[in-house]
Amino acid sequence: MAESRIAEPQIGLFEAMYTARAIRRLKSDPVPNEIITKVLDAAIRAPSGSNNQNWVFIVVEDAAQRKKIADIYRKGGQLLQALYQNRERPAHMTEKQQARLLASATYLFEHMNDVPVILLAGLKVVPMAPPSGPVPPEIMGAMKTMQRLSGSSIYPAVQNIILACRAFGLGTVLTTIHAFFEDEVRGILDLPADIQTYALLPIGYPIDKFGPVKRIPVNQVAYLDRYGKNWPG
Amino acid sequence: MAESRIAEPQIGLFEAMYTARAIRRLKSDPVPNEIITKVLDAAIRAPSGSNNQNWVFIVVEDAAQRKKIADIYRKGGQLLQALYQNRERPAHMTEKQQARLLASATYLFEHMNDVPVILLAGLKVVPMAPPSGPVPPEIMGAMKTMQRLSGSSIYPAVQNIILACRAFGLGTVLTTIHAFFEDEVRGILDLPADIQTYALLPIGYPIDKFGPVKRIPVNQVAYLDRYGKNWPG
Numbered sequence: 528m529a530e531s532r533i534a535e536p537q538i539g540l541f542e543a544m545y546t547a548r549a550i551r552r553l554k555s556d557p558v559p560n561e562i563i564t565k566v567l568d569a570a571i572r573a574p575s576g577s578n579n580q581n582w583v584f585i586v587v588e589d590a591a592q593r594k595k596i597a598d599i600y601r602k603g604g605q606l607l608q609a610l611y612q613n614r615e616r617p618a619h620m621t622e623k624q625q626a627r628l629l630a631s632a633t634y635l636f637e638h639m640n641d642v643p644v645i646l647l648a649g650l651k652v653v654p655m656a657p658p659s660g661p662v663p664p665e666i667m668g669a670m671k672t673m674q675r676l677s678g679s680s681i682y683p684a685v686q687n688i689i690l691a692c693r694a695f696g697l698g699t700v701l702t703t704i705h706a707f708f709e710d711e712v713r714g715i716l717d718l719p720a721d722i723q724t725y726a727l728l729p730i731g732y733p734i735d736k737f738g739p740v741k742r743i744p745v746n747q748v749a750y751l752d753r754y755g756k757n758w759p760g
Numbered sequence: 761m762a763e764s765r766i767a768e769p770q771i772g773l774f775e776a777m778y779t780a781r782a783i784r785r786l787k788s789d790p791v792p793n794e795i796i797t798k799v800l801d802a803a804i805r806a807p808s809g810s811n812n813q814n815w816v817f818i819v820v821e822d823a824a825q826r827k828k829i830a831d832i833y834r835k836g837g838q839l840l841q842a843l844y845q846n847r848e849r850p851a852h853m854t855e856k857q858q859a860r861l862l863a864s865a866t867y868l869f870e871h872m873n874d875v876p877v878i879l880l881a882g883l884k885v886v887p888m889a890p891p892s893g894p895v896p897p898e899i900m901g902a903m904k905t906m907q908r909l910s911g912s913s914i915y916p917a918v919q920n921i922i923l924a925c926r927a928f929g930l931g932t933v934l935t936t937i938h939a940f941f942e943d944e945v946r947g948i949l950d951l952p953a954d955i956q957t958y959a960l961l962p963i964g965y966p967i968d969k970f971g972p973v974k975r976i977p978v979n980q981v982a983y984l985d986r987y988g989k990n991w992p993g
Contacts, residue, residue, distance in 0.1 A: 561993065572777045620811070672939050677911070679915055701912060722987070748800075
C-alpha cells in the first residue's frame with residue numbers, strides 16, 4: 528500500500544502552487560518516513576542567505592514528544608488571541624470566511640497531538656563578525672535589520688515543504704505560534720542555544736480536499752515602478 | 761516572438777525545485793509584462809499569517825528607478841562585506857565554490873542596473889491590538905518574537921516567484937541587502953511608513969544555464985524527535 532504513495536509524484540508546478548491550500552484537518556494515519564525524506568530533500572533545494580544552509584529540521588513522530596509540542600501550540604494560540612483580541616476583520620475576508628478559518632484553527636488546536644508528523648524548521652544563528660573596535664552606527668542598524676530578514680533563509684524551504692507535501696497528497700499548514708514559547712520548545716527538542724525555530728508544520732493525510740487557493744488579485748497588491756501606480760496586468 | 765514565451769509552461773514541480781538555482785548573470789532583454797503578471801499570480805498563492813495577504817510587490821522597470829535601486833544594492837553589498845569581514849568560510853563550501861559565488865555576486869553588483877526587472881517584495885505592517893492597559897510581559901515577549909517570524913508572510917511567496925520564474929525560463933536570485941538602506945528605498949519607491957521591504961529579486965533571461973542545485977544532504981540537517989538524533993532517511 529505504501530509503495531504506490533512513495534512513487535515519484537507527477538504534478539505540474541503551477542497545479543501544485545494553485546491547489547496547496549492550508550490544511551488543518553488531518554488524519555492520524557502514519558506517513559512513511561521515505562516520503563518525509565523526499566519532502567525534506569525538496570525543502571533543501573530552496574535558497575538560503577549566502578548559501579549557508581544553516582537550516583535544521585526536527586521531525587517529531589514520537590507520541591509523547593508530539594503531545595508536549597501540541598500543548599505548547601495550544602498555549603501559543605491563546606496568546607495570539609490576546610494579542611489580536613481588539614483587531615478588526617481584514618477587509619478582504621467575509622464574516623463567513625473568517626468563521627471558517629477560526630473553526631479550522633480551533634480544530635487544529637484540539638487535534639495537534641493526533642497529527643502523525645509535526646515538523647519544526649529552524650535556523651542555526653551564524654554569528655556576525657563585524658570589524659573589531661567600536662561598531663559604527665550603520666553597521667549596528669544593519670545587524671538589527673538582519674533579524675527582520677532572517678526568515679529569508681528558512682521560509683523558502685518551508686514553501687518547498689508545502690508544495691512537496693501537496694505533491695504527495697499530504698496536507699499541511701505553516702504555523703509559527705509555538706515560537707512564543709521558544710525556550711520550552713528548545714527544552715523539549717534538546718535544541719542548543721544557537722538554534723531558533725521559525726515554523727511548525729503539522730503533516731498528515733487530509734480529511735478535506737485540496738485547493739483552489741483564492742486570493743486578492745495581483746493588480747490590487749502589485750505596483751509598477753513606485754507604490755501607488757497600480758500594476759497594469 | 762513573445763507569444764511562445766507567454767504560453768503556459770509545462771514543468772514538473774520537482775524539476776522546477778531541483779533546477780531553480782540562484783542566477784546572478786542576466787541578459788538585459790526585456791521581459792513581457794504578461795509573464796511578470798503570471799509570476800506574481802503564482803506568488804500570491806503562497807500562505808500568509810492569518811491569511812492576511814498584506815504583501816506588496818513593486819515591479820521596477822523604469823531605467824532611472826532601476827539605477828537608483830542598483831546604487832542602493834551596491835551600498836548594501838559593501839556594508840555586508842564589513843559585517844562579515846572576519847568570518848570564516850562555511851565548512852560545506854570549497855575555496856573554489858566560495859570564489860565562484862563571490863565572482864557571481866560581484867557581477868550582480870556591477871550589472872544590477874542592466875537587469876530588465878527589479879522586483880521588490882514587502883509587507884504592510886498589521887498593527888497588533890493587545891489588551892488595553894499595561895501589557896503583560898509574556899505579550900511583550902510575543903510581540904518581539906513576531907518581528908523575527910514576520911518573514912513567514914512574504915518569503916513563501918518569494919519562493920513561488922523563484923519557481924515560477926524558473927518555469928518561464930527566467931533567472932532570478934533572492935537578495936535582501938538593499939534593506940540596510942530601507943529609508944532610501946522607501947523614498948525611491950514612495951513607500952508609506954507602514955510598508956517594509958523583505959526581498960529584492962532581479963529578474964531576466966539567464967546568461968548561464970539552470971540547475972542542478974547541490975546541497976548538504978538531508979541526513980545532516982534533519983533529526984528525528986529531538987536534536988542530535990539524526991534523521992534515518
